[in-house]
Amino acid sequence: xxxxxxxxxxxxxxxxxxxxxxxxxxxxxxxxxxxxxxxxxxxxxxxxxxxxxxxxxxxxxxxxxxxxxxxxxxxxxxxxxxxxxxxxxxxxxxxxxxxxxxxxxxxxxxxxxxxxxxxxxxxxxxxxxxxxxxxxxxxxxxxxxxxxxxxxxxxxxxxxxxxxxxxxxxxxxxxxxxxxxxxxxxxxxxxxxxxxxxxxxxxxxxxxxxxxxxxxxxxxxxxxxxxxxxxxxxxxxxxxxxxxxxxxxxxxxxxxxxxxxxxxxxxxxxxxxxxxxxxxxxxxxxxxxxxxx
Amino acid sequence: xxxxxxxxxxxxxxxxxxxxxxxxxxxxxxxxxxxxxxxxxxxxxxxxxxxxxxxxxxxxxxxxxxxxxxxxxxxxxxxxxxxxxxxxxxxxxxxxxxxxxxxxxxxxxxxxxxxxxxxxxxxxxxxxxxxxxxxxxxxxxxxxxxxxxxxxxxxxxxxxxxxxxxxxxxxxxxxxxxxxxxxxxxxxxxxxxxxxxxxxxxxxxxxxxxxxxxxxxxxxxxxxxxxxxxxxxxxxxxxxxxxxxxxxxxxxxxxxxxxxxxxxxxxxxxxxxxxxxxxxxxxxxxxxxxxxxxxxxxxxxxxxxxxxxxxxxxx
Numbered sequence: 001x002x003x004x005x006x007x008x009x010x011x012x013x014x015x016x017x018x019x020x021x022x023x024x025x026x027x028x029x030x031x032x033x034x035x036x037x038x039x040x041x042x043x044x045x046x047x048x049x050x051x052x053x054x055x056x057x058x059x060x061x062x063x064x065x066x067x068x069x070x071x072x073x074x075x076x077x078x079x080x081x082x083x084x085x086x087x088x089x090x091x092x093x094x095x096x097x098x099x100x101x102x103x104x105x106x107x108x109x110x111x112x113x114x115x116x117x118x119x120x121x122x123x124x125x126x127x128x129x130x131x132x133x134x135x136x137x138x139x140x141x142x143x144x145x146x147x148x149x150x151x152x153x154x155x156x157x158x159x160x161x162x163x164x165x166x167x168x169x170x171x172x173x174x175x176x177x178x179x180x181x182x183x184x185x186x187x188x189x190x191x192x193x194x195x196x197x198x199x200x201x202x203x204x205x206x207x208x209x210x211x212x213x214x215x216x217x218x219x220x221x222x223x224x225x226x227x228x229x230x231x232x233x234x235x236x237x238x239x240x241x242x243x244x245x246x247x248x249x250x251x252x253x254x255x256x257x258x259x260x261x262x263x264x265x266x267x268x269x270x271x272x273x274x275x276x277x278x279x280x281x282x283x284x285x286x287x288x289x290x291x292x293x
Numbered sequence: 294x295x296x297x298x299x300x301x302x303x304x305x306x307x308x309x310x311x312x313x314x315x316x317x318x319x320x321x322x323x324x325x326x327x328x329x330x331x332x333x334x335x336x337x338x339x340x341x342x343x344x345x346x347x348x349x350x351x352x353x354x355x356x357x358x359x360x361x362x363x364x365x366x367x368x369x370x371x372x373x374x375x376x377x378x379x380x381x382x383x384x385x386x387x388x389x390x391x392x393x394x395x396x397x398x399x400x401x402x403x404x405x406x407x408x409x410x411x412x413x414x415x416x417x418x419x420x421x422x423x424x425x426x427x428x429x430x431x432x433x434x435x436x437x438x439x440x441x442x443x444x445x446x447x448x449x450x451x452x453x454x455x456x457x458x459x460x461x462x463x464x465x466x467x468x469x470x471x472x473x474x475x476x477x478x479x480x481x482x483x484x485x486x487x488x489x490x491x492x493x494x495x496x497x498x499x500x501x502x503x504x505x506x507x508x509x510x511x512x513x514x515x516x517x518x519x520x521x522x523x524x525x526x527x528x529x530x531x532x533x534x535x536x537x538x539x540x541x542x543x544x545x546x547x548x549x550x551x552x553x554x555x556x557x558x559x560x561x562x563x564x565x566x567x568x569x570x571x572x573x574x575x576x577x578x579x580x581x582x583x584x585x586x587x588x589x590x591x592x593x594x595x596x597x598x599x600x601x602x603x604x605x606x607x608x
Contacts, residue, residue: 012510016409019405019409020409023406023409023410023419024419026406026423026481027419027422027423028422029478030422030423030425030426030478030481030482031422031425033426033429033433033434033437034425034429036437037433037436037437052440064447064450065440065447107337108337108338108341109338111334111335111337111338112334112335112337112338112339114334115331115332115333115334115335116331116335118331119330119331119332119334120328120331121328121329121330121331121332121335122328122329122332123332124331127335127339130342130347131342132590133587133590134342134346136531136535136586136590137583137586138535138538138560138586139538139560140538140559140560140563140579140582141579141582141583141586142346142350142579143563143567143575143579144353144356144563144567144572144575144576144579145346145349145350145352145353145579146345146349147567148349148352148353149344149345149348149349164341164345165345165346167341168338168341168342168344168345168346170338170342173338198330202334223427223428226430227430227431227432227542229431229432229541229542229545229546230541230542230560233545233564234564234567244430244432245430245431245432246432247432248432248435248436248546260436261436263432264430264432264433264436265433267430267432267433268428268429268430268433271428271429271430272428274428275424275425275427275428279421279424282424282427283420283424283486286483286486286487286490287486287487287490289487289528289532
């Protein structure tokens with residue numbers, strides 16, 4: 001009996017180890033593109049062309065890519081930062097779009113979330129259902145309506161045409177709503193008894209206490225709008241308005257492949273910083289979409 | 294139980310008002326305004342939603358019944374055109390196939406990972422690794438995919454080391470599986486976090502009681518964990534479904550407007566119609582798709598409500 005039990009425990013341990021091995025392999029797969037891009041961005045033209053030869057110039061054989069560059073160089077970084085002024089324009093456009101949307105969502109979305117979380121008003125169910133349905137509709141469904149309204153407002157080919165619909169996206173309202181409902185009613189009641197006005201409740205209680213909700217939705221929003229593809233691709237024609245997120249140099253041309261690597265690393269860096277700094281908030285934001293009160 | 298909590302403070306106020314003798318019509322009027330106080334908070338956002346989403350959507354519904362050229366009322370003609378369109382059916386078929394394959398795989402894989410990572414010491418570190426793809430912009434991913442899945446690319450090189458003959462991933466039916474892979478790669482961390490939230494909601498006492506009764510680890514998982522995670526399943530399904538539309542980004546950036554026909558999705562179709570100014574077809578297809586999605590959402594909503602712990606509207 002004891003022997004069997006020991007055997008069983010041994011089996012469980014072995015199983016556990018195997019699970020962890022599988023997980024570790026998956027994690028490496030998840031992370032590999034990051035290392036890949038970093039390695040590529042530090043390679044010189046010669047190394048790139050020898051590594052990527054088959055794809056670039058149709059040589060025989062396969063692409064072979066070392067984990068680390070053999071002859072690391074900052075040449076392509078210099079090229080992107082010093083010799084490619086349009087890169088800065090695109091970077092700046094991305095910044096404008098992302099921060100425009102986030103500031104707007106903060107201004108408008110927090111108030112709406114607060115209204116939904118702590119007030120009763122006629123028709124609230126309908127409003128909330130409407131917000132939820134809109135949150136769940138993909139871009140393709142809203143694409144034509146988006147275009148019609150932007151065309152009517154003469155905002156196509158204008159960064160505001162990307163920013164404004166993003167500001168009124170209902171997703172952040174939903175996330176922040178979840179955090180605001182957790183603020184205890186008793187706290188609000190006692191503040192009211194002390195003579196606090198409605199806007200004071202919002203500014204001095206809701207925002208500080210629900211700040212993790214606000215930050216969560218901002219982190220999620222940043223990652224979303226920093227790599228926005230569909231909207232700028234559809235509504236922007238003027239190349240000087242393109243954000244970084246739709247800048248894809250031709251990797252298969254040797255003159256461009258180095259720049260392509262550096263550009264994607266530089267595009268990734270702000271998102272990485274936000275991710276590393278806000279991972280807890282990111283997770284909270286993801287959970288806010290799912291955990292029910 | 295719910296109503297008692299809500300009623301209690303109101304009673305308290307009533308008594309206070311009666312004591313102070315302030316139950317006047319003026320107070321009642323003030324209460325009337327107060328009823329709409331919450332609406333004031335929602336208004337700025339709602340006006341924007343109305344302007345940017347609801348009214349234009351109404352216009353789309355109207356246009357779906359009008360001809361493209363002369364704006365004449367054509368009845369259901371546009372819908373008939375859409376239903377007769379082969380590209381439309383290809384996109385529908387691919388989108389359905391894609392959803393049917395990748396969502397169950399993603400959800401199960403994420404559940405497995407979450408169950409292992411939960412309450413383990415290095416769980417946080419590995420979870421971060423899985424979340425990282427969320428931060429990687431689609432352009433960077435596309436760059437990588439182009440080199441990885443090229444017919445002479447990295448993946449095929451690795452495969453030859455293993456003695457397997459690779460294929461031209463993006464230009465054959467394999468493209469579908471590349472897309473499934475990239476969806477799972479991108480969303481695994483997201484779903485793991487969702488599952489872990491569900492796992493955290495299960496009380497430890499249940500497990501302790503079961504262990505005292507001699508339940509093994511596997512039994513605990515099947516008999517306690519799975520049933521308790523059922524309510525989370527609905528939300529996770531909806532969110533995974535939502536994210537599945539975003540796979541278009543990588544697919545477009547890697548393969549362009551007209552990819553291999555196995556990955557021609559709804560978004561490709563809409564894009565191509567948009568570029569050809571076929572707004573009549575777009576309008577009809579958008580209305581159709583929104584109706585299908587709406588029905589799906591309402592069905593899931595009903596399933597939530599039946600569980601008794603669905604999304605509550607009133608706080």
